[in-house]
Each structure stands twice: as C-alpha cells, then as structure tokens.
Amino acid sequence: MNSPRTGGSLRDLRQSNAIRVLDLIANQGPMHRAEMARRANISRTTITTITRDLVERGVLAEQPDRANGKEIDGRAGEQLAFSPKAGWIAGISQILDRICVRITDLMGQEVSSTDGPVGATDGWRVRAEAAVDLLDSALRKGGGDRGDLLGVGIGLPGQINPVDGIVHGALADQPWNGINARAEMNRRLGIPVFIENNVRLETIAEAKWGAAQGIQDLMYVNMSSGIAAGFLFGSELFRGALGGAGELGHVSIDVNGPACRCGNRGCLVLFAGAPAILRRLEATLGPSATMSEVLAASASGDRASQNVLAEAGSMVGRLLASMCNLLNPQRIVVGGQTSLAGPVILDPIRDNITRFALTPSASLDVVASALGGGPEAGAAGGAALALSKLTTSPQMLSRLLDYTRATAS
Numbered sequence: 001m002n003s004p005r006t007g008g009s010l011r012d013l014r015q016s017n018a019i020r021v022l023d024l025i026a027n028q029g030p031m032h033r034a035e036m037a038r039r040a041n042i043s044r045t046t047i048t049t050i051t052r053d054l055v056e057r058g059v060l061a062e063q064p065d066r067a068n069g070k071e072i073d074g075r076a077g078e079q080l081a082f083s084p085k086a087g088w089i090a091g092i093s094q095i096l097d098r099i100c101v102r103i104t105d106l107m108g109q110e111v112s113s114t115d116g117p118v119g120a121t122d123g124w125r126v127r128a129e130a131a132v133d134l135l136d137s138a139l140r141k142g143g144g145d146r147g148d149l150l151g152v153g154i155g156l157p158g159q160i161n162p163v164d165g166i167v168h169g170a171l172a173d174q175p176w177n178g179i180n181a182r183a184e185m186n187r188r189l190g191i192p193v194f195i196e197n198n199v200r201l202e203t204i205a206e207a208k209w210g211a212a213q214g215i216q217d218l219m220y221v222n223m224s225s226g227i228a229a230g231f232l233f234g235s236e237l238f239r240g241a242l243g244g245a246g247e248l249g250h251v252s253i254d255v256n257g258p259a260c261r262c263g264n265r266g267c268l269v270l271f272a273g274a275p276a277i278l279r280r281l282e283a284t285l286g287p288s289a290t291m292s293e294v295l296a297a298s299a300s301g302d303r304a305s306q307n308v309l310a311e312a313g314s315m316v317g318r319l320l321a322s323m324c325n326l327l328n329p330q331r332i333v334v335g336g337q338t339s340l341a342g343p344v345i346l347d348p349i350r351d352n353i354t355r356f357a358l359t360p361s362a363s364l365d366v367v368a369s370a371l372g373g374g375p376e377a378g379a380a381g382g383a384a385l386a387l388s389k390l391t392t393s394p395q396m397l398s399r400l401l402d403y404t405r406a407t408a409s
C-alpha cells in the first residue's frame, strides 16, 4: 500500500495543510488548534501533527491566550502564533518628502522603525537609495541585517499596474512614473519585494492593525497634500484593472472650476487638499504657514482655521456620500495629516454623508485613523502586505524555512 506515489501525495497533502495553517495565522492572527482545525477543515489529529512539526522547526510558538484569560486544560489553553525567532518583515512608505521604515516580527510586533527626509523633487534613484539606507539603518537598530528579513512591502505614490509592476502616475511629474519599482528594489535589496500605492497600504494597515479591524467593506480616505482613497471589498484590497482605483482627489466637483495638473477641471484636491487650505488661510496665518500650524491654530480655537477645515471636510463628505451610494461601505476611516484636526474635519464629513447618502449608508461609521494615517501607517501596511504574501510567495516561504532551519541549528 505504501507505494512511493501514495507516500508522495501524502507528503504533498501534509505540506499543503501546513501552508494552510501558516496562511491562517498570517492572515487571522494567533489561533487555538481546535479553531484552526475548524477553519481549515482539517482533522484535529492532522493539525496536532502539523503544528508539532512547525513548533519543532521554530516557525510557530505557543503563547497564552490573553484574550480568553486562563488556560483551559494545559495545552488547549495555548494559542499558536509565529515564533518571534521566525524572521522579520519590513514595510517602507514613501511620500513626497519623507520615507518611513518599520520592521516587525511575523506577529506584527515592532522590532525597530526609522524615517528620513527626501527632497520633493528627488527622482526615483535617489529615493530608492535613501529607502535602502533607511532600511539597513533600521535593521542595525534592531540588532539584525537583511538576512533576517523574509520580505518587504513598499508603498509609493502612483498607480502600480498589478500585471507588469510598472508605476503609472496619476500626475505627469510623480517620481516613480514608468519604472518597474518591484524589479529595481528587488535588485538593490536581494529579498522578495512587493509594491503598492502608499494610500492603499495605509488601507491595509488600518484593516489589520488600526481603526478597521474586523471590517470587510472599508473606504479609507487620506487627506493631506493630495486626497486619495483605498477600498477593501470582502476584506480584499480593490486595485482596479490597472491599479488606478482610489484617485478621489481628481474627481471633478466643478466642471467650470480651475484647471488641475491632471488635465481635468475643478478637482476635489484643488478645494480640499492641504495647499488649498493653506492658501485660504494666508490672510490670517501668513503666506508661509504650514499644515502643522493650521492644526495647532484650530486646536487652540482659531475660528478661521476651523471654518476652512470644516469646509474642506464638507466638500469631501459630499463626494463620499455619492461614493457611499455606489459602494455602501461598512466604515470610512479618514487619515492623512489634515485628519489630525479631529472632529473639526470628521463631523462635517459625517454630517454630509448623513444628509446626502441614501438610507443604507446614512448612519455608517466615520472614524479617524488609529495609526496616524501618514507614512508611518503606510510602513505598517507594507509589513502587513509582505506578511499576507508569506504563503503565496515561494521565495518568502523558502526564506522562512531556511531561516528557521539556520536559527534552530
């Protein structure tokens, strides 16, 4: 009965079941064996065999179930999680003038993070080298090197074509336009690289670690210099055919309005983006005021700043009301520097949705980002993106097994 063919297929089955176990933990977090068996539709005996092997290899480790308190009957009270020694993942997010790096273990616990400035007019090569330097410095800070990394998720401005990996800018002058960022960063780093638009990464981070945990249908909006969105439908990031879904700032709200850099007229960003807010406050705060100063003025009760921010919120809210009628999300999370104004901007967004959206969406949650909603959130999202690829990227999976084998020996 034990022909090589049967033995081979049994091994394949065990291996594919092991991958399902890893996939569950990567995407759902720590889990009891019984729940694992139920979710993966695998017998308890098989789960016990697979998890024992993965614990012995140093890939998984048992941890007390903190959510449910005390142990039930010894081992049954333990959850299985990735071992803190199973390697690290990294996230990098690049915005116009700053790059943020975050290194975590496979459970999302931060190992180290860092950030640094880039020039707003720096090209992609300068940005690529700066990202590599910051990553290496964060690794040193965490007491490791690139050998400890299983993969890295990188966020960039622009639309990343999911088929050819080429970055296409919504605007003609974005630094990575026309470049295969995945290939370029992979060549420089020598580890598996995954590229995504930076606002889409913030969306992933909010769903995994932030203000949208457990939310399956999410609209995330970043309000800063630009205005952009990310969508989760059925817990999956929606990219669109060419990676262009979410360019909210370039929806025209006034066809006779001023010309935009994108070639359109009256785009939302021209009225509610940070440069527009600053311009409208020039008379009261001066021509060189920054967004941080506007936020501070608003927080200390400056009515002019509060009114301009509230009007920006109203304009975004009116457009989101239409988006809600089209897409009916469960929750809207607002991030980006402008969102740090808090209720001054969130209340008008919520009020306009209540007023203009149809009944099913009129009472949905509108909440602030729990992760700051800037490039720090994008870097966390980069790590989450890399983690989500752990079992589907053969390179990451083999790095995981090689790494734990080397650490165990």
Ligand SMILES: [Zn+2]
Binding pocket: 249, 250, 251, 260, 261, 262, 263, 264, 267
């Ligand atoms: Zn535009």
